[in-house]
Amino acid sequence: MRVTELHRENAGEAVDAVFAGLSARSRYLRFHSPTPRLTSSARRVLTDVDGERHAAVCARVGGDPVGIARVIKTAGCGAEIAVAVVDRWQRRGVGRRMLEELTSVAARMGVAELHGDVLHDNHAMLALVKKVLPGVRLTREVDTVHLSYPLAWVTAEITDADLVNSVLGI
Structure with missing residues (x-):
């Protein structure tokens, strides 16, 4: 498996292939x-990678795209992340490799904090971020679990809520 940065020229075929490899449940998650x-319009957003405000990495096996992880800058120095792995390749380390690479790409882009929203029942993604992003903050919201992960730990502050969430396993 190779994980490389995605560029606008090849983003369309990768987005189409990964989307086609997702079950209805995976698409929902x-x-x-x-x-x-x-x-x-959704496809246009997903393929509009410029490496400065929106970057993505793609995992390929034998040349075939099996996953995409993206980072999109938001207000300030933050960025939203998202990960998708085709069903056939889930739970084989694809998401882990992409997320590791994505943190390097985000740091190069000047991102200070990663964030995202994960559905409560997306246990695999929640386990993945806990494993790859040690110390990730998970905050239970009404419909989702919000994650935030400072890339610059020097400025990170651990709150009482972080400690309680850690004990509760959130």
Whole structure:
């Protein structure tokens, strides 16, 4: 398996291949709603990688895309992350490798903190971020678990809520 940065020129085929390899359940967990097909506007957003405000890495096996992880800058020095691995390759280390590479890409982009929202029942993703992003903050929201992970630990502050969430296993 190779994990490389995705570029605009090859983003379309990778996005299409990964989306096609996701079951309805995996699409729901990734997009937080039933997503039987990608709309043209959603596809445009997913393929609009420029390496400065929106970057992505792609995992390939034998040249075939099996996963995409992306980072999109938000307000300030933060960035949202998202990960998708085709069903056939889930729980084989693909997400871990992509997330590790994505943190390097995000740091190069000047991102100070990663964040994202994960559905409560996406246990695999929650376990992945706990494993790859040690000390990740997980905050239970109404519909999701919000994650935040400072890339610059010097400025990170551990709160009482972080300690309670850690004990509760959130």
